Amino acid sequence: MEQLFWLPPHADLSGAIRAARVGTDPQIRLQAARNLSAFRRDFVQTGMLDRLIPQAVEAPEGLRACRLAILASHTVEHLLPAIRVACLARGLLAEIWCAPYGQYRQALLAPDGDLARFAPDFILLALDRWDTPLDVGLGATSEMAEAATARRVEELRGLWRRGRALGATVIQQSLIRPDTRLFGSYDRQVPGSPTAIAARLDSALCDTAKAEGVPVLDMEVCAALTGGAQALGDPARWHQAKQLVTPAAAPTYGDVLARIMAAACGLSRKCLVLDLDNTVWGGVVGDDGPEGLRLGQGSPEGESYTAFQHYIAQLGQRGIVLAVCSKNDTDMAERGFAHADMVLKRGDIAAFVANWDDKATNIRMIAQTLGLGLDALVFVDDNPAERAIVRRELPMVAVPEMPDDCALYPQVLAASGCFEAVSFTPDDLQRNRSYAANNARAAAMQGATDLDGYLRELDMRLLASRIDDASLARAVQLLNKTNQFNLTTRRYGEAEFRLVLATPGVQGWAFRLIDRFGDNGLVSVVLTRAEADEQRNLIENWVMSCRVLGRGVENAIFAVLALDACERGVGAMRGEYRPTPRNAMVSTLYGRLGFDGPDPAGTDGAVSWRYDMRRGVPPSPFIKVEMT
Amino acid sequence: MTQSRIYDELNTIFRDVLDDDTIVLLPETTAADLPGWDSQTHIMLIVAAETHFGIHFRTAELDRLHNVADFVDLIEARCAKNQGAAG
Structure with missing residues (x-):
């Protein structure tokens, strides 16, 4: 099977890469590499393309810089070009650091070690079935196999938590199952057979990883996209250099990893x-x-x-x-x-x-x-x-x-992996209905004679709550996906976001909007942080889904924040706006909400707005607010 | 497939894998002659040749590739066998 068969072929990719590498301007080379990464390529062309990517280059608009640490129990160096190129194709400029071969435990357990210094956004734990094999013996009962599996999964859970404590999103690579059977199909029914043990471990690993918020890089996906387990892993390469993935399959492997990273950054398509x-x-x-x-x-x-x-x-x-x-x-x-x-x-x-x-x-x-x-x-x-x-x-x-x-x-x-996901929330299930309901809202709008009347008839209720475990995944999704109504465009991995929420003085708000056409789901996330000896609240992050624009939702949200500040005796609020090419629509949001300003704040054209709480809680005429 | 054609195509593979457009392969060329031809790129060269020529080297043969002539001879033998099998 051809690598990356879902990408369009290029008439002469190698020639185009050779032509592009004549240039010396790093940003131009990076753009050329990005353009060419959209085409089908084999592993040799992938290596050529990788060398086109300049080193230590700043991520331009439209590319997100990210740091990936790979902790592997097998050789991965030959896969790095494919990972970098696939990341580029999916909107990420990846810097990669590899722990020494086989030393994943040491890397995670050493405090203040090289891993912590690298400050990874992602940690890939790339393990294989030869590493820490579960030797329960062929005659093991189901209970014995279960106990051995549980011990191993607990060890991994501990390691994942170490990774998360660094603020990184940990990605666990699934184990490739043995391709040699002892009994044949009967293997699955012998609890101690290598096949059955591997299947049990894989399944337990996936379940625990989900509970821990750890995405799994499914090697079965890689195998299927490559044309089978034999095409993904060649025993000759394993014996020759401990390469779990053969160089020929590197482009697919790199892309499957990159799509998970991109999904975690909110870059999947919608x-x-x-x-x-x-x-x-x-x-x-x-x-x-x-x-x-x-x-x-x-x-x-x-x-x-x-x-x-x-x-x-x-x-x-x-x-x-x-x-x-x-x-x-x-x-x-x-x-x-x-x-x-x-x-x-x-x-x-x-x-x-x-x-x-x-x-x-x-x-x-x-x-x-x-x-x-x-x-x-x-x-x-x-x-x-x-x-x-x-x-x-x-x-x-x-x-x-x-x-x-x-x-x-x-x-x-x-x-094609365009819709790769790392979470699935109740809001996802509702989304299409919600967009369809938007059509009904639009129709109602056309029927209404005035905007106020229309908004009143929508019968809107805003449910305000603190971000909790139930809303965390959706909150991270919204923070990472939203480009337009996004005041500061600060992005977080799930693990990182948990750390931020746990910081004293930080409050995470989740807002859900319901109207007579249905539940719009979680539509806005706000992060506030106490500053100036808790005399002032900074609105550090505020994103809102564009689906609910033009309905006064932002006024209602600010009313909630102001009410909360009043109740806590906070004297003032400060709102920050950091411009990007996509978020001009909210450049004067705080002005519209009655803030004073703007005052320059730091670099990159960021500005800051002030609101004195003595001015009271502003009204929210069309939306009923409920605190939950 | 003739030896000279194998040399031509193998030359392109070496240039692309080792990122050096000045490489001109000779029968006696060894890893010592080409900067970048190390144990890791050696595997890349093997896999790239396998993919390009549609052949598979035996694991036992991998240690016996001392110079480019060994490489070319082996590719020629495998291609001939493939053709024989196809014919």
């Missing part, structure tokens, strides 16, 4: 934009008519499209926003959706654009309608020409290279 004709159904609705479409039972082609729609619908259920961008008359496209065998329903689609404009323009419009950045979109189209145009016009949109055979559409979209 919205799937679909073409219609020959993408979600067979045939062209404008030519064949709705009744002529190939969809549903009865033909292999029709069943393939149905299967693809099932996969898309499941993505919708897990919180991916669905949109349509089709070259069609709107009426015709709608009639296609009325086909009896459609799994996707019109109500599942949050933005529906069918016209004869070019797709790049339409995709821009979809992003705007949904309040999402272009870098949150994935575009799926069977037509290579449309894909090429969108890639050229909108390089921030991910455009997987769809295969010729529609039966493989779900596999390729899944393989």
Whole structure:
């Protein structure tokens, strides 16, 4: 199987890399490396591309710098170029540090050691089944196997916690199971067999890791994307150099790791934009008519499209926003959706654009309608020409290279890893319904004669609470994903965020908005910190989902913060704004909320606004506030 | 596949893996002649050659690759065997 088969091939990637390395300007080289990392590459080209990335270069706008420590019980040095390049392709500028071979315990247990000095954002614990084998003996009972497994998992749990105490997100690599069977299929039913032990350990490891907030790098995913366990790990390379992953599979391994890191940074994509004709159904609705479409039972082609729609619908259920961008008359496209065998329903689609404009323009419009950045979109189209145009016009949109055979559409979209997640919250389950409800809100808006009346009729309730274990994952997700309504753009890993919340004087707020159309979920997160001998509260971080803009939610949130400050006898509040290319919409937020300012605050154009609590708690006319 | 073609294609692989566009492989070239040809890049060269030529070296043969001529001879033998099998 070709490495990274979901990426478009380049006509002459090696030649393009050679041409780019003539340049000496670090930022230009970095941009070239980033552009070329969007193409399919083998491990030799990956190495060439890695050497194009300048060392010790500042992360430009659109790239997030991050530090990855790898603690491995096998050789990983040959994988580092692939990890760096894959990180670049997924929006991260990674600096990597490796603990000495096999010394993962020492690295984590030594206080103030090299690991702590490196100050990692991520710690990858890359272990294998040869490391600390569970020698329970072939005759072991299920209970004995369970006890040995539990001991090992407890050890790992302790190590993860050490990593988390450094403020890093720990990623645990799953163990590759033995590929040689002793009894054959019966292995699974012999508790002491290497296969059964490995399966038990793997399963216990995943469960405990989830409870600990540790993402798992699933080596089965790597194997499947590489073409099987043999393609991922070559016994010859293991015996030759203790390489668990063969160099040939490095690009895939690097990408699977990078997508987890990117997901933890909130860089996963949020919205799937679909073409219609020959993408979600067979045939062209404008030519064949709705009744002529190939969809549903009865033909292999029709069943393939149905299967693809099932996969898309499941993505919708897990919180991916669905949109349509089709070259069609709107009426015709709608009639296609009325086909009896459609799994996707019109109500599942949050933005529906069918016209004869070019797709790049339409995709821009979809992003705007949904309040999402272009870098949150994935575009799926069977037509290579449309894909090429969108890639050229909108390089921030991910455009997987769809295969010729529609039966493989779900596999390729899944393989692209665009929607990688490290958490799944109740809000995710609600999201699509929430976007659909937004359409209803928009309709109500058009019906209302005045804005105040409309807002009043929305019957909004804002539930304010402290961030707790239940809301932590969603809070981190929102902090990392939000670009526009984000006052200071401070990002955190989950472990780091826990540490921040535990700091004396820091309060983390989570706000949930409910209206008559439904629950909008957790829409805003605020972090305040006591300063000036607890006489003043600094609003250190404030993000809000753009879905609820224009409804006075920010006023209600400030009312909550002000009320809390009054009750604690805090005399003043200070709000900070740090400009980025994406957050201009909130540059004067504090002014609109009645703060005085701005005063310059530090570098990078940051400003600070003041609010004297003697002015009292401002009103929130349209939203009822409830503290929970 | 002729020896001269194997030399050409292997030369490109060496240049790309070792990041040195000045490399010109000769039969007697050894690791000592090429900076960067170390134990780690040696594996890269093996895997890159395997991938490119669609062959697989036997583990027992890996220690016997002392110079480029050994490399080329082995690739030639494997390719011939592949062709024989295909024919």
